[in-house]
Amino acid sequence: MNTVVRNEKYWLMAAGYIGAIFLWYASVKWLPISSFNRLPDPLSVIREWLSPDPSYGISIFTSDYYVHIWYSTYRAFTAFFLAVLLGVPLGIFMGWNAKFREFSGALVGLLRPIPPLAWVPLAILLFPGVEPAVIFVTFLVAFFATTMNTLVGVRSIDEDYFRAARCLGASRTDILRDVIVPGALPHIFTGLQIAMGAAWFSLVAGEMIAAQYGLGYVIWEAYNLIQYPTIVIGMATLGIVGFLSSAAIRWVGQRLMQWREESLGLGG
Amino acid sequence: MEQVMKRDRGSNNSEGLAPRPEFGKLSIRNAGKTYDPQGSAVVAVHDCSIEIEAGDFVAIVGPSGCGKSTLMNVLAGFDNVTSGEVYLDDSLLASPRQAPSPGADRVVVFQNGALFPWKTVLENVTYGLLKTNAMSRASAEEKAKDFLSRCGGLDKVMRSYPAQLSSGMQRRVEIVRALVNEPRILLLDEPFRAMDTISKTTMHQHLLKMYSTCRRTIVFITHDLEEAIYLSDKVIVMTTRPGTVKLELTVPLPRPRTPEMTASVEYMDLKKEAIESVHEEAKKAFERGERELA
Incomplete structure (x- = not known):
């Protein structure tokens, strides 16, 4: 029964991919719209992507491809880890201390809705060089997502857990370690997933505007140089890298929250 | 009645019941609690006096809004009184x-359960021992295992997380988590409220067994009269707000208590007396609610 369901799941996933690629092929090849027809079809993209001697300089056999991936990954993860390092403690502190929450809450509420791209000029003026500016812009969105979700996580912990811990003789630091952190962890990890997605999102935007390397740069550059297959290669690579980074966070979260896994009946 | 009561007092050494603990005498003297959040004083508890001997099982019953929870919060140390005193073993609490x-x-032990879901049963039960006593982890685990196994073989699930247990088991583990610390008072805040009748009856047997082996002073808050009479030595009926003691009923049923006792004449008489008393208060509370809504 279980294997049947699982097999069906994989078939459906494969069908989804095949359907999407077919739609792509059909709209480029057969749709009577000229703007669609000048885009590369799936086959030429794959041919370029896997070519040892790509027409536009980027394929899985060129070192440039990996340099770009490395730059983007490095920026996304630096921004992400900075966001976690600052956002999680800040969120916990905001959840823990009502005065501090009121003090900082209004400010965060106002800064958070500013789209990351709006920060780009300021970031370039503020930081020496493009690299820290791009990382800063990427960091900002990830930071807000992490902080807000951590705060929600702390606030959603049932008051009885605090009381139970105090009854059993826990000190304030015990409560922080034994109640607040584990209790907020599910929300924190939701926040980290969102933060990772948001980091890639604003990273690419930042790279398009202000970088010399990276997948966002590749996409924008390929557009300017009319190297259409390379645009799609850049996009697909972003999809893969983004998916892998989310999967990594999910994996870590599941390791840390086995109690939850098992309670939901998902564990072995 | 006096005769019966004496027999009950003498039943401390009746079969299976552990001797009275040395500590756990509770004395609530003219305690009152007034909340004043928006300038309009709300008297939650008024001039409430209760004496509880060490090792007694006392149930506090009353309609909602009778100050049961307020009293519980004061005893637990989450809230303070605004008049009167509470003594625990002659020291001011x-x-x-x-x-x-x-x-x-x-x-x-909380109404909705407060086992830490991120800790295993064993980690939950040893938590208090490790936080308060200078007990080593090994001896804390030893003690926890001993208590768990004495309470219906719960040591079998000590590596599980709470969510993997049935709600009845979770309740029992939570009671063990409290008992293992050998508290002077065990405070049970409507612990079986959300349970169906059959689970409740099973839980009563488990609780009575735990009480007879690890005897502590128990303050059991409930709005279920039958459970109050069945479990306790003394039932305290509280009035509706402002909460104060309306009736104190000594329960002369011998221990160990068995479900058949709920059909005895003694039990029925007590129930009748208590029902009349609670019903009056419930009616008052209801009518006041109607008035407040009108």
């Missing part, structure tokens, strides 16, 4: 000048 603080000598 709470007075308007002395705010109580929670401690492992008065452990609460």
